[in-house]
């Protein structure tokens with residue numbers, strides 16, 4: 001594992017980080033084991049969020065007593081100062097610490113979010129105040145919108161940018177990463193598996209390791225998963241011709257518009273199981289149509305309840321035309337059902 005300074009900050013980080021979402025579904029004991037294993041394997045940067053339920057508490061439990069050996073990043077979706085202050089205080093308590101290395105504005109995607117954050121009484125005031133008091137050491141930002149991420153990076157207000165990056169979602173590679181580098185921001189790569197669409201960890205990390213200052217933060221839900229991914233970092237990184245072909249196959253199969261399973265669109269007022277239905281085509285390709293129709297019956301039947309109200313589209317950070325996509329996946333499902 002390599003270690004280096006995170007952008008222009010004084011934080012030393014590992015080339016691989018740990019994303020805190022999967023900790024939610026683990027028992028506290030198992031979460032602590034997984035986190036400690038990650039530390040033993042050399043990972044020293046841990047990313048979580050106020051909204052990831054008890055993920056912060058589990059990280060706090062794992063690293064209590066060795067706080068100065070790890071870098072903790074958290075984040076809040078709050079847009080006003082009062083809400084942000086409350087979240088920072090909560091994060092400090094849950095993480096059992098008196099400082100957080102990096103506190104990020106979570107998912108700043110739309111102009112309205114940014115205006116609210118920067119307005120008098122907005123979240124930026126609370127972040128700057130907390131930094132002054134030593135409660136947070138650096139301020140970062142996360143986004144799923146390339147246009148907004150670029151704008152945020154160029155404000156020079158942030159020490160880091162967190163944006164999706166994997167061999168399917170390569171939009172950040174050129175301009176966003178280049179501008180962030182030039183301005184001294186640390187770069188965190190969320191969604192190294194494209195929200196579950198990439199099921200080949202070997203290829204996923206062969207691709208990511210080519211970008212030596214971009215820190216992937218995969219979520220881990222077992223000691224075995226930690227051992228598998230960290231083992232990639234113990235060997236030389238070589239991409240073969242067959243890896244390149246495989247990457248091309250994934251790209252063709254998923255196309256440009258695909259669901260990253262972020263679940264921001266949920267819940268649907270009509271009970272449509274959006275995330276599960278949006279993966280139908282990939283499931284059918286990976287399994288077989290006959291297996292996929294059995295596996296996906298409930299979500300695909302729920303698609304019939306969609307009245308195209310558009311509520312989900314407004315919430316999707318990738319601007320996916322969800323009702324149209326659901327309809328085409330349902331058509332495919334019907335074809336497979338009739339043929340089975």
Ligand code: SF4
Nearest residue numbers: 268306307309310312
């Ligand atoms: S467009 Fe369809 S899936 Fe989306 S929220 Fe409305 S009913 Fe639900």
Ligand code: SF4
Nearest residue numbers: 259260262263265316
């Ligand atoms: S449809 Fe959009 S918001 Fe919903 S899970 Fe997929 S990517 Fe996320």
